[in-house]
Amino acid sequence: MKRKILHNNLATGFINITSYGYAFVSINGKQNDIFVSKKNTNRALEGDLVRIRFLRISNNRIEGKVLKILKRKRKNFIGILKIQSHSSKYGSVVVYNKTIHVDIHIPKKKLKGHFHNEKVLVRIISWPKNFNNPLGEIIKVFGLSGEHKTEFYSLLEEYGIPYEFPKKVEKEAKEIGLKKNFDTNQRKDMRNINTFTIDPIDAKDFDDAISIRKLNTNIWEIGIHIADVSHYVKEGTLLDQEAYIRATSVYFVGKVIPMLPKILSNNICSLKPEKDKLSFSFIFNINREGKILKSWIGKTIIRSNRKFTYEEVQKIIDKKKGSFYEEISTLLFFSKILTQKRIKNGAIFLDKVEIKFHLDKNKNPIELYLEKNNDAHRLIEEFMLLTNRKISEFVSLNIDGKPTKKTYIYRIHEKPDFQKIFVLKKIIEPLGYFLNVKNLKESINHLLKNVKGKSEKNMVENLILRSMSKAKYSTKNIGHYGLSFNYYTHFTSPIRRYSDIIAHRLLDFYLMKNKECKSKIKSVDFYEEQSKHCSYQERIAVDAEREFSKFIQVKYIKKYLGEEFYGIITGFTSWSVYIDLLLFQTEGMVLLRDIKEDIYTLNSNNYNNSIIGKKKRKIYHLGDKVKVKLIDANVEKKQITLDWIQ
Known part of the structure; x- marks a missing residue:
């Protein structure tokens, strides 16, 4: 492993923090982002403007360390208050929309009058050096998580949509x-x-x-x-x-x-x-x-x-x-x-x-x-x-x-972006459809005509829209x-x-x-x-x-927990498979580790992603039709979790 130590190289850029805690900083004039390990993010949050020092070049990748947060992108977050026990020193506000990678702790003395599972607007007030989590205070309560009124008003706040006129x-x-x-x-x-x-x-x-x-x-x-x-x-x-x-x-x-x-x-x-x-x-x-x-x-x-x-x-x-x-x-x-x-x-x-x-x-x-x-x-x-x-x-x-x-x-x-059209092509081919990229518009119209009346019609139309x-x-x-x-x-x-x-x-x-x-x-x-x-x-x-x-979809689908449905594979990550549930016209997710028939890993080949079994070498492609069971509909995360049926 080649490693080169860098000295006194400072730069400024915006930080992108992953859900795992490590980060990348994009800097003007540099083609590749600077990698920052979890221990070197120095309490930075997603989107902050930071000053970094280059530490080393390792495996052709520049690694850096955050020295100072120059400007916070945001201090206010919407999340769900979790109070585990009365003996605990803190309550935690869990934010599910990826705007922050850590929970925000609320000191016990500031929890008076608040309840477990309330959806709240919280402001970060400090982040002590020896603390893993920032400290905050609750500045607004929307109601209990999952209730219609709560979700409606918290969403307006999140997106900055004014409800009333001055x-x-x-x-x-x-x-x-x-x-x-x-x-x-x-x-x-x-x-x-x-x-x-x-x-x-x-x-x-x-x-x-x-x-x-x-x-x-x-x-x-x-x-x-x-x-x-x-x-x-x-x-x-x-x-x-x-x-x-x-x-x-x-x-x-x-x-x-x-x-x-x-x-x-x-x-x-x-x-x-x-x-x-x-x-x-x-x-x-x-x-x-x-x-x-x-x-x-x-x-x-x-x-x-x-x-x-x-x-x-x-x-x-x-x-x-x-x-x-x-x-x-x-x-x-x-x-x-x-x-x-x-x-x-x-x-x-x-x-x-x-x-x-x-x-x-x-x-x-x-x-x-x-x-x-x-x-x-x-x-x-x-x-x-x-x-x-x-x-x-x-x-x-x-x-x-x-x-x-x-x-x-x-x-x-x-x-349309050619890469997206290529993904669309790969998803529809296992379903028996074809896309001619040289005569795209006519080919798309022909595809739309062919899916008319089929169970996958809405899914294919959504995929076409996404590719545009x-x-x-x-x-x-x-x-x-x-x-x-x-x-x-x-x-x-x-x-x-x-x-x-x-x-x-x-x-x-x-x-x-x-x-x-x-x-x-x-x-x-x-x-x-x-x-x-x-x-x-x-x-x-x-x-x-x-x-x-x-x-609304996740709330509706909750009543079908435990039931089995057919779906079509629409995407892969290194840890999950995304499946469009044809009956509900919505997407759910299966964790790779939960597929019992084999140990599956992502088989990435340009845009033609698939998963492959370690023992039986069975391959699942985009567009494959599979049977799944609905095991969870999480209203807080707005996430549908499925189980793979062999």
């Missing part, structure tokens, strides 16, 4: 409600045309409405009307600042945290039926072949005739009769043409199934069901995609098709890979997405004729910063929604 913001919103806000003279009046909304059954805010009228035997006029939120939420107001901070509504199981106060989101801005409402519209003439002949974009006033749910519209489609049947069937006809054109143009047709839960009065999950997209969903989706594309093209292209070079906010989507890049917002347009659009924006949901408010404001500026209004447009850097913020907040919302959904 009083000044609420006041500003109420004042908008008292004003007469209709500037009808400046708007196209669409109130006499058949218009309706189609939304989920539990929807409170209605962002979009659709109108249709027949002009002659071959031509229809269709209007996509979007709530004119930017008319009410003026740039720079307290309301606008709060909406920007939130950037998105967050949808938890059984609860919505809106981006705007309810007086706006559910009432003033919402396109409710039988009320005059302000909207921003894309109106176009279309012929029987699905060709758009001409279009108009601008401010309108509408009056929705009817509020439909997706279920009601689907019933009308299936029975071929009912309220607005002719209009609905015509819209469905055109939406199918639009879908065919998209797929022909190279779009990936991912018809996702969503996991939903019915909760009882105590918020406990009593039923799991899968919500499938039907014709009613696809009808609305297709016209929203068209609107987002056409608005983006209107701003970005001149009549001759050349770029305008105007600043705009785009929804962009990069090509994450869509984001940017002023630098690169197009949308998944949709195969050269220009695409988010314009159709301004009640719940701040990105759409930005898109509305910029479009409004470009539609105005006077120079004074155009001078209000800020720098590209300003809108790029807003785009990044919207992307970041969207990611936080998605992660929080996913974590809360996992909590």
